[in-house]
Amino acid sequence: MGKEKAKSGSLARRPDNSAFKQQRLPAWSPMLTANTVLPFFYFMSLICMLLGVWLLLTVQSTQEIKVDYTHAGECNVCFEIRKNMSNAGESCICTVEFSIEKPFKGDVFFYYGLQNFHQNLRRYMDSRDDAQMVGWKENLKNPSIYCEPFKKDQNGLPIAPCGAVANSIFNDSFTLTYIDSSGTEHKVPLLRRGITWYTDKNVKFRNPKVDNLTLAQVFEGTTKPLYWQKPVYELDPHQATNNGFINDDLIVWMREAAFPNFKKLYGILYRANKPFTKGLPAGNYKIEISYNFPVQYFRGRKQVVLTTLTWFGGQNHFLPIAYLVTSSLILLIAVVLTVVWLKFGKNGKNMEE
């Protein structure tokens, strides 16, 4: 460029002859021709069809059972008790029975489900202090204002964990029992670990640093959330390492659901011992529920879900059906397009040549 300028004065102001400046960059100009679009549609339809069939087969191999226990059977008593706030301290245990026709093979996952519980309200979701739960000491004693009105109790003591989310933790507990054909009861062993995201358990939730202090001492000067029966450092009486902010149930609850009807993982079948090595055998089961969580205020429902999984998760009929429907729609469109192209297309005939 510089050379050109020196070369001839009369062309000094001539714009550069570069492909960019002259808008002649080599380019690919694709076009929707019948040769590309129609095969693409058929191909898409085929792919969706295959995916749909495959997914459907996969889904068929899973099993799932949902047991609504809001006021089923004897739980109705507990439901009535929980209607009154003043009975909050009173414990209530009820049992629900159900049976499985076909055995659940492989890993079986135990969920609790809630309906009409809005974990996705804006102010609810914001009402937490992640800095507190990652173990920042200043936030432990002085939680974020987002936790209001669950930041401090009436005495001015900071709440740990603060906020509406933690305060409303789901606190029913379940014992699943298998009644085999002979009538003997086997307690179904449930693993209550490994039910969280790896990052949640290891990064997002940390207890405040303990320098030779017990957890209880660390949390001294804070108080438990309003609706809790136990302080955060005593959540799991059986396992000391599962207490404080890293308690699995707390972590599961703190991962807010996107929709008002949701289920959360409670435990995984422990398959080391008979008769559960292959999963859950068919037969009668009963669940003993420590019925604490009140749902009648917000017209909610509670349920227990048992399911087996495949590579792509639990039982989910929507995806394969959606794929199949999409596939057939695309096929329909493709056929229509082909007909239109052959019959009415203005340059349809030409394009073949």
Added chain:
Amino acid sequence: AQTNSSRRPKEERRVRANDREYNEKFQYASNCIMTSKYNIITFLPVNLFEQFQEVANTYFLFLLILQLIPQISSLSWFTTIVPLALVLSITAVKDATDDYFRHKSDNQVNNRQSQVLIRGSLQNEKWMNVRVGDIIKLENNQFVAADLLLLSSSEPHGLCYIETAELDGETNMKVRQSVSVTSELGDPNNLASFDGEVVCEPPNNKLDRFCGTLYWRDKKYTLTNQNMLLRGCVLRNTEACYGLVIFAGPDTKLMQNSGRTKFKRTSIDRLMNTLVLWIFGFLVCMGVILAVGNAVWEREVGSLFQSYLPWDPPVDNFLFSAFLSFWSYVIILNTVVPISLYVSVEVIRLGHSYFINWDQQMFCSQCNTAAEARTTTLNEELGQVEYIFSDKTGTLTQNIMSFNKCSINGQTYGEVTDPLGPQPKRLDFTPFNPLADPDFCFYDDTLLESVKVGDLHTHEFFRLLSLCHTVMSEEKSEGELVYKAQSPDEGALVTAARNFGFVFRSRTPGTITTIEMGRPVTYTLLAILDFNNIRKRMSVIVRNPEGKIRLYCKGADTVLLERLHPCNHELMNITSDHLNEYAADGLRTLALAYRDLSEDEWEAWSASHRCADKATDCREDRLAAAYEQIEQDMMLLGATAIEDKLQEGVPETIAVLSLANIKIWVLTGDKQETAVNIGYSCKMLTDDMTEVFIISGHTVQSVRQELRSEHVNGTGGGEGKQLQCPPPPPPPPPPPPSNLMDNISGEFALIINGHSLAHALEADMETEFVSTACACKAVICCRVTPLQKAQVVELIKKHKKAVTLAIGDGANDVSMIKSAHIGVGISGQEGIQAVLASDYSFSQFRFLQRLLLVHGRWSYLRMCRFLCYFFYKNFAFTMVHFWFGFFCGFSAQTVYDQYFITLYNIVYTSLPVLAMGIFDQDVPDQRSLEYPKLYEPGQLNLLFNKKEFFICIAQGIYTSVVLFFVPYAVLSDATQSNGVPLADYQTFAVTTATALVIVVSVQITLDTGFWTVINHVFVWGSLGSYFTIMFALHSQTLFRIFPNQFHFVGSAQSTLLQPVVWLTIALATAICIVPVLAFRFLKLDLKPQLSDTVRYTQLVRQKKRKPGRLGARGGSRRSGYAFAHQEGFGELITSGKNMRLSSLALATFASRHSSSWIDTLRRKKHTHAHTPPTGAETAVKITYY
């Protein structure tokens, strides 16, 4: 006079020479000019203040304030402040750069040196230190520093010459004269003691008017514009002069004239503003719906949920909660009108402007000027032009006059014998005449022979040309003469005489020295009977060395032939025939005559002339009468014909533009015959035309009647005439009357005179005029004033709602350029006034076709595609929140992470659409010149209008539905493969956001028609940046530092590792894209646009060519271009024996477009084949066909 000096500073200005103290009392502006707006300290506040005057910016500021209220804030403050800050700072940087350059040029001007007379001696001062009342000295070729009163000059009579090109665009020199009393104050000492006082009008912007009075030594002298030297002029041909500063700096007429030009907006701009308003309305509706939803929800459900989530303290009932929710949703949904829209539009336009500046094919190597987009806001309007208003002189023509033919004593010279024969040789004058101008071209050697043999008539003919004129000559070195002529015609005539041996050498006020056939002769100049528009002639009376007195006269044939001696009758008839021939060739003609005067006659006339000259009342009339008296009984010498050369490629350009359905109106100050001639020579008017209407009535009645009759001819009688047209239009013409007018527009032309135009523009006749004129294919308005030019443009703007473009080169076109939607200035010979007022400038009329058909068309296409996509992507993005509202209790919870909301418009989706908006092409530039019809969608506003907008919006909303409900349906029940449910908020947010980014990326790949490397980089880069940034924002590192800001930690990895999530995204993408693809294919298949067909043919040809060209692929791109040229579509059509597919494809077009352009093309080709092509024409034809 001094008593009320301080009382009336506003109404008049008092300046006393050499008295700074006195002048300082009035606090006149100093000569320091400041065009810059800011300095370092004021920049930030002033610039911000200006920017917040824009509605959009204020709106976003308002949103920002809303977000600071915790009860409302549904988004973090930075989601608005980051884009806003970005936009503000980009604009601020642009403003700062502009201002920096203004500072620089101000400094440069302010620091120019001038010589100021201080205490009797000349001192060098900077311009900015010159004060009102100072006397400054100017030397030759210096710029005038301020508005000066000319006091004295080195030339006799206090004369000085100035060039005013920078002021009014006129290149010819003008004379200024000082008041006689001051002209004697020659040297600085006298001037230092000059203490006259000037009382004059206050500063104003009237360039041609000045009135004031000089009080000096108890006498009054009237001052006029003739005594003033204005800032911006250049002193020429004058050694030095002295002037008194009257107006300085901002008060000068130059600065007073540089007012802000009217800000032009494009129709897309206006449409966009309307749409944005609608969207605001839509936003409010959404807000209201969601707020009502919130009220209902809070009453039915939320109130029950209060034990888990009590209402905020100020909220005590569901209605108040709904009110807050409304504002929260306004904040969330505000992204339907993203702030980046305005910035992106500006960036795209800027890019297009650069492409115009960079275009080599709009670079004129003769004058070394590239095209320049002087405004960056109008580009897409270039793709919608329907009317072009063109000046003639200097725009269509080169404004170079060449002496082409002449008739001497009944003999015509200069006829080119045979146009098809060998190119006649150009005459070489140098051996015969050393003073000849080497640039002069003449081909007929018989005339030179006639001069050489000493034919008396021929000698007298050229003598007249060398004497009868007002040209100034400048002899830089011996024999090197430079003529400065008032008009180029005159220069051409004097130059012709010079080459034929009658060299005008120099003049003094009383003499003219010529060299006749190598012999110096000095004539005494007795009188100049100057030219004016009424007289249409000029004469000189000279006394030759032998003492004989003769009057030489040249003028328009109509006036001159009336004043001949009766004995010229026969010669007059022959000459008239010649004149008619010349006029038919489009040449400008003058007749020449002389008259011998006896000494007595001269004495008598001289006395009456002096008497008329001294008369105080009706001086003009008396002078005219005196002139009339002597210009009688003249002897005819002959006639000259001057060619007003057309610019290169003008007929071709006009042909292409009219094929593009652009109507071209020529507005010229020239007379009717010249204008019509030019109309024919540039093929605006053709012999095929059914009728050429001429309106030249002088009264309202006659104009109305003429208009009416033609209207009837044009429309009512149109039925019959249509049948005569070569391509009969389809029998039932479309019903709307406007279409009817358009349909018959083919074959009529209208020529209207200035005085008729004045009547036609009156309110009661203008509709009639517009409808008649618009029915005509060509309209030529002659003898129009600059004001009328603007009125015509305004008329069309008012009645037609069409985009108008005005193109011109001179100061007289400025008004028209400013009032049209787009003003184009030809940067030619005549000054820069038009260019300064214009929006685009280039040096050749023919570049207009490239500007409109290539750049304008592309700009329009790109802008439309950009807007469609932009609205689509923002609706797709934002409306997801609306659907989510029904699931989250209308609590204004967002679907996405707040960082995603912040970055979506400015990072993830901005660059691909910008690349499309800047680089996209549907067909190559060459094709759009070959098929001017491709320009039509722009004129009809087809690519982006309210309908298209609603389609985009609908598509956006459809996408948002899919993007929300598919993930909802899948995820609400799905789990990870380790059993953890996927229905948590963060997984849902990441899935939806990823699906959104992918869907809009796929959509842009569908929309992009021209994939350059840049598009690839931007599209893939944006996707890449989305994943990179997301993983970074969801990383542990950031979370550890700011746990409360980055609570999405780990979401990206845990979500995107799930096959279900990817299956969901794939499903959503397929559902979003398949219908779009199907519709586009159907549209292409059933209703292909011309551009699609052209594109398809191109594609087919490329495929066919590929096997043969594989080896040569790396070769020069230019040759590939030329190849494409010859294979152009036009050839295919006309030969008719080509590939079946393309002719078939075209036939579909021919049947759809009522005005069959192929036939027009064919006819054009036909006429071309029959007209004998000149060299230049053939060359252009090859590139064009």
